Amino acid sequence: MKILVTTVPGIENIVVQEIGELCPEAHSYVASSSGRVTAELPENCLARIITRIHSAENVYLLLGEADKLEEVGEELALHAKELIAWHKYFSVRAERITKDIETTSLEIASKIGRIIQEKTGLEVSLDFPDIILYVEYEAGRYRYGVYLTHAGNLRDRPYRRYIHRSALNPVLAYAMCRIASPREKLWDPFCGSGTIPLECLSIVPGLKALCSDVNSDFIRGALENSRSINKALLVFTCDIGHAPVRNFTVDAIVTNPPFGIREKSVGGLKRSYEALFRLARHNLEEDGKLVVLTTHRRLVEEISRNMGFDTAGTWRIYEGGLTSFIYKLQPK
Template identity: 25%
Template sequence: MSKTYTYIATATMGLESIVAKEIQALGYDTEVENGKVMFEGPIEAMIEANLWLRTSDRVKLVIGKFHTDTFDDLFEQTKALPWEEFIPVYGEFPVDGRSVKSTLFSISDCQRIVKKAIVERLKQTYNQDWFQEEGPQFKIEVALLKDEATLTIDTSGEGLHKRGYRYLHSMAPLKETLAAALIKLTNWRYDQVLVDPFCGSGTIPIEAALMQRTLRQVFTEILHPNSGHGYQSKRGVRHERRRKKRSMIETSIFMVLIKILKWLNLVRTMRSWLTSRRIGFSRSAVDQLPAIDGRGVLVMNPPYGTRLEDERAVQKIYSQLGTRVREAYDDWSVYVLTANEQFELLYGADATKKRKLYNGNIKTDYYQYWAKRKR
């Protein structure tokens, strides 16, 4: 029987429930706290989470959790943990830290103590007094909250928002994980049209296209364009993700495949594939957005007007947007992320629902206008 580990999937404030649903779709039970979602599973769960979560920023492996209010106790309990099971003799293991409402409030001292304790533990295991730390990085975090210490290893590397397709940035790029969450908070179906009138570098439409077809399918089409693989049903994708018995060999090979694709710069090909087949870009003034037959969803992250020189222009944009939506998109659902508290007044309608979210450090509201039901 494979060993069970505890993991933490970090989440932007306000999106914990979305991350939890994604983890549950993989077949794991969750426990939600502010800014994080915890779950348990075998080592395959860590790999699955890093591959398939669209809205979490990182997946951390919990090494230990304990109460502590002295540096001596922090040292001894940290040293007692099985670090050798995760850090090889050549591994690099920097220590980050944070402390909230705890007796041990000096973060730098906590980092130093934890580092020293891990080194002492590894000395006993590997029978050597010095570690070069020239190999892969195992980033460790000591997090203290009300004298409860949680020690974790980051398993995601650069971060899950770095998908590999973004080479150029707009002036105010939307984080990929937040873009995916904005889409998941809508009532959009994969067979509907999704429009972003303020797409910038295209993050929202690209994330929507990636949801339509799994990354595994996209990579298969890139490597084997004539293989004849069609779309999987949504049920089939869900079933695949819930398979707990996926072999380590298959998953490891797929992770190597992702690295090879990046090394060969084929992620650029993936973006080209998505753009040519699934995404269309055009330029238009807000008050001249082209009408589209049928029902669909508008999802957008327009300018906020936080600077005084932009405020008047943004007010005009919001007003024109509301007028054009009522003219050409009356049967569509509309979702708008903005920090402008006057949005509903300028748009000309009260939202069906609002949700507080954070775009980086900016406090925003996600205004949701649900389409009228067909009679």
């Protein structure tokens, strides 16, 4: 069978890696459009992918392709009868990936919905459908299938009881943890509600994870989140420029400093970034890694050069209309 996995644009290769770990028999490749991975895999891998993948946001079962929208409607009507014989409500989600046709995504969904209603007698329910059918258009070709994760987006983690006002997407936090590959000790000095340390603990369950922030309300929220899933975080409140941890080293610092948009940096962005790099210089082990998500590319590159860090990797991320970058850095 063939599935489509969507994720944050920029971390598609991490999805490919994770699918390969969960299902070694799978053949995955990055789709032509950003944030999408297609995989062919045996049926017995599907439940494993849906329930255990951390780097994905949604999963779709792909049923076929067609040149014309009417063909898509006919085929989906046949599948709908088989898939929801004991139900009566459906909806259609559509996406126009390329803009070489005038028909919009909403118009595609509406046309397919009408065809299925006429052919099957099923009723449309946008609020409580029994099944969500999926159609996408790209460069003269339609693909169609079934939305498998409509009960809840895969980025919705069970630990998110307290939501930080500038909360990081857990899928992106998980990707950062994989990039850092912490072994024993990790620190996020801008940890907010604890998303990065908690995602890293899902990879390395015995990890000693430090979570600090200048805002004590955020730290209480991180503690609440960690306790909700019985994970231990070492939490403390401190300004990054005056961290009380002097003789403690970690093998990874993974963090998302304030972008300066919704969340302002205490003392200014440059001061916070310089303090972060000084902390990394002092508290990272010899082969340790600093992994940073930032919109301030020039600032990070300037400070890393001035403070003697090598860039081991860069990932361009696009989410919510904003371009940012993940840097993997190591002290020289």
